Amino acid sequence: GAVVSQHPSWVICKSGTSVKIECRSLDFQATTMFWYRQFPKQSLMLMATSNEGSKATYEQGVEKDKFLINHASLTLSTLTVTSAHPEDSSFYICSARDSKNTEAFFGQGTRLTVV
């Protein structure tokens, strides 16, 4: 199957700082990428959908100014958590699909801890 690489795997940052998470498709062109958030012992909740070259579409309740998503190329999408607070601590997972595939492939996730 296709490979999606997410970096970093875990990050600890201070309150008020910004953190960037990268999601790369290694062997296919990701026309669409999805960002999910998962709180401890809970399910994955879709945050936003991004298509290459377009602005991301955010789900209701997700602050677009706080969670900046950039999908500037067919192999890379980034999620930047701006002015992070402890309540932003979570597990963030991206997935990506190409234009032909109905299946989206997941990255390994990033555990963010804000202290």
Place this chain on the structure above:
Amino acid sequence: AQSVTQPDIHITVSEGASLELRCNYSYGATPYLFWYVQSPGQGLQLLLKYFSGDTLVQGIKGFEAEFKRSQSSFNLRKPSVHWSDAAEYFCAVGSFNAGNMLTFGGGTRLMVKP
């Protein structure tokens, strides 16, 4: 809007016993259905998927699932559970019209007794 329900939050089975994890979905058309497994602190691994055709789908690690349209269900089964199967299992429904956005169920945590 699509939705997925996994009625069982926790399930404990003995090693070697059979397993069935329940999944019910709500979707307006023919759904794309998935089962994923997640080990603690890890990403998601796809176990199997249903797009069309044979309603009994075989996956990796000895898992299978059966799509039953009349019951809006896609239950995951395994005839003999191994201790390494202990993990969190997520059922998901995909919306092709929305670029294959996935909606996940709440997950079922499987524990395996020796």
